[in-house]
Amino acid sequence: MKKQVVIVGGGPAGMLMGLLLARENIDVLVLEKNKSLERDFRGETIAPGSVYLLKKLGIFRELEKHGFVKVNKIKMYDRDEKLFSVDFDRFDHPQKFGIDIPQPVVLEAIKQQALKHPNFHYIDGALCMDLLKENDQVVGVRYKQEQDVKEIQSQLVIGAEGRFSRIRSLAGFRVKKENFSRDLIWFKVPKPANWEEGNLIKVHKHDHVIILPTYPNYLRVGTYIPLGGSAYIKSKSIDWFIDKVCRIEPRLREPMKEHITSWEDTTLLKIFTAHVDEWAKDGIILIGDSAHTLSPILGQGVNLAMQDAYELLPYVKDGLSTYKNRPIPASHFDEFVSKRKQQVSFVSGFQAQQEQNLAASSLIQCAIRKLKMRVLDRLPFKYAVMEKLQYGIFANEKVEV
CATH class of the missing domain: 3.30.70 (Alpha-Beta Plaits)
Incomplete structure (x- = not known):
């Protein structure tokens, strides 16, 4: 079997990537190892920037039918004393709230939208066992579904399995992991x-x-x-x-x-970060937690993953047409990786600062934390920093959708 693109992992990054490619008439297959979209204790918070993206793609209406909790404030207290707060109504952006909603609902809504396109294919219960290679280039995957082992050739494999990515290991990507x-x-x-x-x-x-x-x-x-x-x-x-x-x-x-x-x-x-220096090799690229696992502080993992997919789309389109029936080389994605690393670095740096604040143990450290958060709460650029964090690549896109 041949597909232009095979995506391993049907989470937020992989499922959205499948929809985006299908909308461009690209023949895409999503392989998901689980038989159900139900997840364990996974991220359920979708930041305003990703809500904005779901509105752009026409998916948000389905989420409204299900229902969700609006999230439009962040507050920090030392017991009953308020230290810091952000009100999303004060953001200079038309999307004034994030949402909390069960992740399976979001994944199912994206999948149903994607299935409207005949070039989108989805297989569940499919465990990726190995990568197919020719001349050190990835040219597809081998997977097992129940007792059947099958192979699929492709121009590009996208690894989107999350923090414990098997594809990442099979492809030999080096991971820098840091336990909190x-x-x-x-x-x-x-x-x-x-x-x-x-x-x-x-x-x-x-x-x-x-x-x-x-x-x-x-x-x-x-x-x-x-x-x-x-x-x-x-x-x-x-x-x-x-x-x-x-x-x-x-x-x-x-x-x-x-x-x-x-x-x-x-x-x-378990709290850890895991970063891959090189997100791509010839014929394969990683996105979402497979490329950059972050702390759960402020729930940014899902949002970075979805925005990875959105940003990757034009590079995949161009690569498929440029290289025809050949694997897309890693160098084709250099610009994409560089841009995304900047946003990931900003978010992970912000998280590291907050983790340091929260980890204060001595009385002096706790006093410094209280002072820092009070000062930050009064700084005029507080909303500029938080807007970049909450909206990501859509921070400067101010069109109502």
């Missing part, structure tokens, strides 16, 4: 009455919680634990954990008492 000094425990509880809008970060001394509104009427709450300390933490009672969280945010005690009754009601997330 802490792990993260997430859980969900119903939203208490009269809860304020927006994403909320609350700190107290050396500890903190991240609280995100989640569809339809929940809060997704994360709190850090020492790196590798899961076994030690879980040797303690669940009441100890509830006390730990509620010392920072007392309003969570009642819903936690009712809904967090054992450690099975929580999810451990």
Whole structure:
């Protein structure tokens, strides 16, 4: 079997890339290893810039039919003392809110839009086993579906499997991985009455919680634990954990008492970054978390991934026509990789600064954190920085869609 482009991974980057290519009459196949689009505890927040993209592509209407939670504020408190806030209504952009919505809903909406194009093909339950190569160039993939092993030739393979990419390893990409000094425990509880809008970060001394509104009427709450300390933490009672969280945010005690009754009601997330120096080799390119896994702070992974796909489209189109039936060489994507690395570097740098603030442990460090966030809150360029973060490549595109 032959396709112009094979995409390995049907997450936000891969599925959107498939739709974008199909809209350009490119023969594309998306291989997804899972039989279902249901995901584990994955990113559910879509920033305003990516909401803007989904509107441009006509997908947002389907999300409106399902419903979502609008996210239009970010606030940080030291217990009850406000240190920093951003109101999206003050952004100089027509898209004034992000959304929180289950990821499978977004993926299904993109897939259904793509399936309207006869040149879009999707296979689930397909585990990529190896890359096909000729003269050190990637010319396709070998995958297994149930007991059948099949091969597909292509001009380009796009690796979009996420943070634990198999394609990345098979192709021999070198990864620089950096573990954070802490792990993260997430859980969900119903939203208490009269809860304020927006994403909320609350700190107290050396500890903190991240609280995100989640569809339809929940809060997704994360709190850090020492790196590798899961076994030690879980040797303690669940009441100890509830006390730990509620010392920072007392309003969570009642819903936690009712809904967090054992450690099975929580999810451990390992926090690390992983960056690939070279995103492309002859016949293959990586996008999304496969190329740049970031911290979950401010939920930027999904948005960078989707905008990778959007930015990559013209380079793939040009490469397919320029090189005809040959693999697209890595050098063809140099400009794309350079541009995207700038945005990824900006986001990862911002995240690193916030991680440093949140990791404050001594009284002096906590005092400095409080002062820094207060000063940042008053600086006139606060919204310019946050606009670049929240809108990415669409920060300067100010047309209502």
